Amino acid sequence: MAKNxxxxxxxxxxxxxxxxxxxxxxxxxxxxLEEAIQAGYDILNHQGTxxxxxxxxxxxxxxxxxxxxxxxxxxxxDERHEMDASIMDGKTLEAGAVSLVKTVKNPIKLARVxxxxxxxxxxxxxxxxxxxxxxxxxxxxxxxxxxxxxYNQLKLAQASNQVILDHSSDIEKKxxxxxxxxxxxxxxxxxxxxxxxxxxxxYGRIGDTPLIGAGTYADNRTVAISCTGSGEYxxxxxxxxxxxxxxxxxxxxxxxxxFHVVQEELKSIGxxxxxxxxxxxxxxxxxxxxxxMYRAARSSESNLFIGIYK
Amino acid sequence: MAKNxxxxxxxxxxxxxxxxxxxxxxxxxxxxLEEAIQAGYDILNHQGTxxxxxxxxxxxxxxxxxxxxxxxxxxxxDERHEMDASIMDGKTLEAGAVSLVKTVKNPIKLARVxxxxxxxxxxxxxxxxxxxxxxxxxxxxxxxxxxxxxYNQLKLAQASNQVILDHSSDIEKKxxxxxxxxxxxxxxxxxxxxxxxxxxxxYGRIGDTPLIGAGTYADNRTVAISCTGSGEYxxxxxxxxxxxxxxxxxxxxxxxxxFHVVQEELKSIGxxxxxxxxxxxxxxxxxxxxxxMYRAARSSESNLFIGIYK
Numbered sequence: 001m002a003k004n005x006x007x008x009x010x011x012x013x014x015x016x017x018x019x020x021x022x023x024x025x026x027x028x029x030x031x032x033l034e035e036a037i038q039a040g041y042d043i044l045n046h047q048g049t050x051x052x053x054x055x056x057x058x059x060x061x062x063x064x065x066x067x068x069x070x071x072x073x074x075x076x077x078d079e080r081h082e083m084d085a086s087i088m089d090g091k092t093l094e095a096g097a098v099s100l101v102k103t104v105k106n107p108i109k110l111a112r113v114x115x116x117x118x119x120x121x122x123x124x125x126x127x128x129x130x131x132x133x134x135x136x137x138x139x140x141x142x143x144x145x146x147x148x149x150x151y152n153q154l155k156l157a158q159a160s161n162q163v164i165l166d167h168s169s170d171i172e173k174k175x176x177x178x179x180x181x182x183x184x185x186x187x188x189x190x191x192x193x194x195x196x197x198x199x200x201x202x203y204g205r206i207g208d209t210p211l212i213g214a215g216t217y218a219d220n221r222t223v224a225i226s227c228t229g230s231g232e233y234x235x236x237x238x239x240x241x242x243x244x245x246x247x248x249x250x251x252x253x254x255x256x257x258x259f260h261v262v263q264e265e266l267k268s269i270g271x272x273x274x275x276x277x278x279x280x281x282x283x284x285x286x287x288x289x290x291x292x293m294y295r296a297a298r299s300s301e302s303n304l305f306i307g308i309y310k
Numbered sequence: 311m312a313k314n315x316x317x318x319x320x321x322x323x324x325x326x327x328x329x330x331x332x333x334x335x336x337x338x339x340x341x342x343l344e345e346a347i348q349a350g351y352d353i354l355n356h357q358g359t360x361x362x363x364x365x366x367x368x369x370x371x372x373x374x375x376x377x378x379x380x381x382x383x384x385x386x387x388d389e390r391h392e393m394d395a396s397i398m399d400g401k402t403l404e405a406g407a408v409s410l411v412k413t414v415k416n417p418i419k420l421a422r423v424x425x426x427x428x429x430x431x432x433x434x435x436x437x438x439x440x441x442x443x444x445x446x447x448x449x450x451x452x453x454x455x456x457x458x459x460x461y462n463q464l465k466l467a468q469a470s471n472q473v474i475l476d477h478s479s480d481i482e483k484k485x486x487x488x489x490x491x492x493x494x495x496x497x498x499x500x501x502x503x504x505x506x507x508x509x510x511x512x513y514g515r516i517g518d519t520p521l522i523g524a525g526t527y528a529d530n531r532t533v534a535i536s537c538t539g540s541g542e543y544x545x546x547x548x549x550x551x552x553x554x555x556x557x558x559x560x561x562x563x564x565x566x567x568x569f570h571v572v573q574e575e576l577k578s579i580g581x582x583x584x585x586x587x588x589x590x591x592x593x594x595x596x597x598x599x600x601x602x603m604y605r606a607a608r609s610s611e612s613n614l615f616i617g618i619y620k
Contacts (some may be wrong), residue, residue, distance in 0.1 A: 206432040212548070238522070
């Protein structure tokens with residue numbers, strides 16, 4: 001059994017400033033991040049798998065209405081919710097993803113069942129819902145996903161005729177995706193990402209979150225990555241696989257690869273957001289080009305870390 | 311103006327054997343490939359753009375009922391058609407993609423309009439249809455997409471309870487995606503891919519074709535790639551971006567990169583199919599691990615090439 005193991009999570013990146021955050025709100029975010037990271041860490045510490053750890057941590061973040069995923073998902077233009085998620089196993093390179101899912105409580109669980117039982121990698125829209133039903137997933141009422149905060153965001157967005165990512169004021173831009181990456185005691189890596197998308201979005205828009213290689217990637221040879229940011233740019237930049245390939249073929253370490261991809265390649269086309277990563281030696285790294293990113297980490301080699309601002 | 315320019319296209323890869331191909335059928339395929347490659351080449355030769363050349367070549371292949379894209383698309387389990395397409399501009403790294411589109415004659419044209427006018431990269435299902443309607447795309451009847459050949463394939467698949475890729479007999483396995491890659495006289499690269507998916511598919515399955523980085527990628531620094539094959543494996547392997555990143559970060563040439571990604575990395579997880587590529591110096595390359603791939607190429611430096619078997 002290897003000694004080194006660890007987990008890192010994020011709850012979105014963006015314009016997150018201490019002067020605009022109440023101490024009550026900040027405490028709520030930190031408590032939610034701590035609950036998720038501890039649950040994932042406990043699984044790893046008890047010799048559970050990285051796949052189970054990232055799924056559990058993401059489920060907790062999906063269930064928390066503070067984050068734009070699962071229960072706290074933002075509203076589409078027609079006052080519904082469309083959620084995306086993906087998960088990848090670094091040992092087998094197997095992966096599962098869902099998009100435009102409307103009634104599933106934990107999209108990340110559905111993504112894993114897609115991986116394990118559908119014979120496919122990526123299911124979307126009505127088809128994904130039908131598959132969820134066949135697999136025995138409970139269909140949640142739209143009420144379950146309702147929060148005043150998100151509904152007000154929609155009304156604000158509609159008033160200004162904007163498709164917005166997850167912001168609550170004009171100067172604040174947030175990408176409220178959640179995600180987790182982990183290395184377990186068997187030296188296996190895993191990554192998982194989940195999102196409620198963009199407030200006021202139309203047209204069945206799919207961002208980077210459910211796209212293997214863009215929002216999520218894991219390969220035992222290198223690294224596990226989960227992303228959050230302006231999805232269109234992360235797709236064009238192939239952010240998650242991009243960092244992996246720079247390590248694998250460019251022989252760069254995690255820190256240099258993540259810096260180059262997020263601060264240079266992604267920025268050069270106008271993308272903002274960030275990534276969380278853990279490599280095959282349990283090195284954990286956060287890289288973001290925004291003012292803040294909700295994040296936490298804990299490994300066998302390091303104490304609990306929770307961060308919000310730069 | 312650079313001297314070197316060129317274009318390559320594919321009409322799918324798989325178990326394609328001379329002993330199972332009639333001379334009439336072979337002639338039809340070759341004529342269709344020649345028409346598409348010539349149309350793309352003419353655009354480049356008259357100083358048109360790589361984006362226009364790949365869009366035009368793919369449109370011609372979509373309109374030809376021989377190929378599983380556009381008009382010749384296979385049937386889903388409920389006797390409908392769900393088509394996917396994507397396009398990418400190697401100069402700007404802008405991209406557009408659509409998935410689960412049911413009524414659009416040329417999905418590749420819709421992908422380009424998504425890129426140019428939606429503010430997004432990837433639209434799917436009903437939303438993509440609504441966007442197409444707003445943009446003035448004609449809605450085709452389901453009759454337009456009907457072919458006896460594909461309908462019989464569905465009935466065969468349903469009789470054997472199989473989700474199959476595009477095969478017409480048990481020993482034949484074909485991936486009928488179409489695609490094009492080009493370099494224009496302005497030294498800009500572009501790639502485009504389009505598919506009708508899998509016969510008898512359910513659950514809104516999305517393959518690699520509409521995924522930027524998996525089925526399609528172009529970057530002026532390196533290469534333009536379009537893929538065809540067992541989509542799930544191409545997603546997990548991030549095939550198109552994979553070849554690009556090996557060239558960019560691993561400093562390998564196109565031939566070595568394509569060989570490693572298709573014959574080693576992709577094969578090691580069980581994926582079969584192939585890729586077409588053109589690099590920034592107009593070197594054209596085909597790489598496939600199946601028995602055949604419908605393909606053609608023409609460049610300012612080389613005569614017309616049309617191939618089917620290995």
